Amino acid sequence: IVVDDAIVVIENTHRIFENGKVPIAKAAKMAAGEVFLPVFSGTMTTLAPFVPLAFWNSLIGHFMFFLPITLIITLLASLVVAYIINPVFAVDFMKPHVEGEHNNLKFDKTVRKVSIVMAVIAVLAYLINFGLGNFVVFAWVLYMLNHFVFVKWIDKFQNGAWPRFQNWYAGILEKAVRSPWWVLAGIIGLFFLSIVFTAIRSPKVEFFPEADPNFTYVYITMPTGTDQEYTNEVTRKLEQRVADAVEPDKDLVKSIISNVTVGVTDPQDEDQGSYPNRGKIAVAFVKFGEREGKSTKAVLANIRKAVTGVIPGAQISVAQEHGGPPTQKDISIEIAGDDLDTLTKTATRLKNFLIKQNIGGIEELIPDVQDNKPQIVFTVNRERANREGINTGQITQALGATIYGAKAADFRNTTEDNYEINVQAKEEQRHDIDAIRNLKITYRDFATGGAIRQVPISAFTTIEYKNTYSNIKHKQQRRVITLGSNVIPGFNANEVNQQILQSVNNFKKPEGVTIRQGGGQEDQVEAMTFLLSALGVSFMLILIILMMQFNSFGKTFIIISEIFFSIIGVFLGISIFGMTITIVMTGVGIIALAGVVVRNGILLVEFTDLLLEQGMSLHDAVVEAGRTRMTPVILTATAAILGLLPLAVGFNIDFVGLFTSFEPHIHFGGDNVAFWGPLSWTMIFGLAFATIITLIIVPCLYLLRTRLKDRIAGRKHDEYAAVSKEELAALNHH
Known part of the structure; x- marks a missing residue:
């Protein structure tokens, strides 16, 4: 995304430069001036969706705060670089291409000089660090490959494959603009089809992504008043059971540590006091790259099976560490009222009622208030x-x-x-x-x-x-008892909570007592509400920016429609590959996608306007604009997709190890892919489909918009009778 502005400016400079037909200094000025407004507007529309995200006032919002702020600052800096630095570099480094210059490449004087300089640098680097010296040698190998191999491939691609691809695309676009209504009907039909297909596939929905555990915690709570020594004995017995449970996968386990009295609560809990009746067993796993593809979720399941129900009178829960922002338990049922005795009795009745419902996925419902202190x-x-x-x-x-x-x-x-x-x-x-x-x-x-x-x-x-009673909590001036539980791995928290909600609706509660779902469900509803409002604000900001540039509702609608149609790619991608929709990261990805996809639409519409002003016919203008702007559109989309792919697949490589010991430790997956994967795949699917929309749908919509405008105004417009693109090129060159 950061390099998009530079790609547009440099590609336009290269096109106008046209292999030396226009002086490079003049070409750089013309190119920067020609795309000044579309590049500026494109950057502003890319920034717009991140503005409301910076004002997300919640725990999750504070956790995500640095993402929008970093992107806003970086994109503004990239705009300055594209306008000032890139044209200067183009003047210094862009040279005319002499046909056949790469056919007989030799180890000439320039190559010898570069090789000697890099050899000296490599020797000095080896004296400093072995890995640094290897890096310099690697850079020299890349230089030689580029000089003798890559330039030939690039030359063949630029002068052979790419022009053929442009002509192929122009032929498809010619057919599309001759039947624009059919193209529009097809994309609208595909939009509704993607919604239906997603509903049929019914992908799983979760609040926040959860990776394989790096730590597993066993929390032990004995009856209040239990002596510390007895709690220690129980913890030791459970520790042995945990050790036996992980024995088949001991290569995944780094350590097993037990605590009693101190440090026995959840690290994310506000309450970090000392409790003689509590214990905790922490199982630490080795790094993801050392697990050889084995999942630690299976180990967690074995631990849960080994410790559940083995100590009468003890409350035992098993959980993994929380990644991301602090969140409450997945299952949290709040029972609120004024009379404490009624609340405790209702909580006990509700707990027993839900147990009888036999809802899968509930580990153990534990009230946060004990009446036996x-x-x-x-x-x-x-x-x-x-x-x-x-x-x-x-x-x-x-x-x-x-x-x-x-x-x-x-x-x-x-x-x-x-x-x-x-x-x-x-x-x-x-x-x-x-x-x-x-x-x-x-x-x-x-x-x-x-x-x-x-x-x-x-x-x-x-x-x-x-x-x-112990630790009585209040919420909105009412006493509250919360029944909380973890969701067993393999079950979807949203589906489990939906079954609980249906059961709670059938539960008879006393007068004056209210029962509601809180915890993770409450956070999820809050996040969804904010993300929907942020999407609406982003839409309005983009609309304002486009109206300020084009002063035309029709052109603005053409570009805005890309946002809705790009979601087709998101729906189809998630549904076809069976991915999980995560409320936070998928939502942020869709909001970010809204700003990115309109950038290329701006370039296409603006260049079509420019060609029409210069006298080209409507038909030729939309086709030529598509053909000309196809290069920056595909380049920017490809750059963004390639940049997101390592995050999407969790590609990991140790560059220090690669150059120092020739061991790159390449592996895929890990905590990063669990967190950033949903956002990355959302943007990849959306951008890939948005590229097709920009190159096919936008020209068709532009044609339909102009026809409709002329019909309303009562004008007759000959779409083909105007200056041809060959005549226009001659005029521009002149």
């Missing part, structure tokens, strides 16, 4: 405490100091550093309820003349053992 309640007998001259504040302070400690004094050393001195009960006393009950409160009894007395807490308190 143990606590010890000290109830103060105020009457007795008042008789002793003690208030509840003193009791609370004494208990807090015993269990958590209290500041007793400050210590300052000779360097004037200040240290707090904290005092608390011994550890064995802090964990002994009898010792706490016998804790003596020291106070001064003014009723007996200020004598100092000590009274145990048990003298005026009673103790109760109760269970209470």
Whole structure:
């Protein structure tokens, strides 16, 4: 995309230069001036779709923020380069082509000089680094291949194959513009056919792309109040089961590490506290390039099978690391209300109800609120405490100091550093309820003349053992309990959530309680809403830019129609190859595609206008414009597609290893292809089809638009009676 402007300017310069018939300096000025407006408008329409993406105000939007910003800055810079730097380079390096100059290539003086210079550079490079020296030698080999081989191939292609291809295309375009209505009807029919075909194929839809796991986590949650030592024993047993499960694929596993109490929550959770009743087992896999084509998703499935349901009373979940922006669980059912007891009972009923529905893909529905958190309640007998001259504040302070400690004094050393001195009960006393009950409160009894007395807490308190709720959450001023679960690999999260929604609609809930789907589904709806609005804003911005350039609704409609018809390629490509539609990346790809595809349409329409102004007939103008602009149209589309292909297929090569040890470590796939693949394939399919639209449909639409305009105005227009392209070429040369 970045080189598109340079391609258009240089190709136009080469066309006008026409092998030295026009001085290169004059040709460069004419070429830059001729395409100034279309190149500027094309760049602005390419930028337009990325402007609303820069204002995506969400976690995903913040994650994607640098994509639109980087593209906007880079494309603006490419515009400056195309207008200023490229014409200067053209004047310096573009030389007339002498026919037959590449037929008898020799190891001449120029080649010898270049070889000597590069040999010296290679020797110096080898002294610095072996890989750097190899790189210089590789550059020399490329130079020699270009001088003795590639230039011959390029010469044959430019003077043989390419002109024949241009003439072939011109013949097809001649037939198309003679039956423009049939061409238009065909493309409209193909548009609806692609929609129907996509509906029949029904590709899977997911919110965000998910790659093979690099890490797999086993989360263990024991009943609240479980001792840390017991949690550690359970975690060790599960760790052994995990080790046994990965034994057949041990070459994929780098390490297995267990945690208890600390670092046991999901890294993306806000809650990163310490929990004695929790544990976590982390399985790290080797790099993608070292897996020899094996999938770690199968290992994750084996781990899940090995640990599920083996520890009674424990909640065990297995998940992979989250790629991309922080997102909530795929399955998240929010139960909101005011009465906490009603909410907990409803959550339990709903969980059991969904289990009975036997919906595939649900790992385990776990509520985020537990009602079995143990606590010890000290109830103060105020009457007795008042008789002793003690208030509840003193009791609370004494208990807090015993269990958590209290500041007793400050210590300052000779360097004037200040240290707090904290005092608390011994550890064995802090964990002994009898010792706490016998804790003596020291106070001064003014009723007996200020004598100092000590009274145990048990003298005026009673103790109760109760269970209470843990971490109660609120949303929009209402209490909320969330049932969350991961989706088992192999199942589609959207399909599972759709089945859950149907079941929830049949669930009888109490008065005052609302049930809705949140989490990943909520994020997905929000993302889809924004992307649709961003597409609408992009469409309006492109419309404004085109209207400012052409001042014609008809010409603007011709170019805008490319956006809709290019989606045919996206639908057909995804459906034919059975790809998955990812809401975020496919959506961003379609929005980006909207700006890219109109660029070539601008070039074609603008050049057709120029030929008509110079006196060429309507028929010849649309055909000649297509034939002339075919080169930059195909070049820009090919450059974009080739640039996207490595991202689409996940092509990886280690250039440092290639030149230092001759081991390039080439492989395909990985995290990048999972993330960027949907966006890349969307743009590749759309651009490939948009190229056909530009070269065939745009000339036909231009012809129909002019005919319709003349008919409305009551003018009779002879499409063939005008200056021929040969006469026009002679006039231009003159």
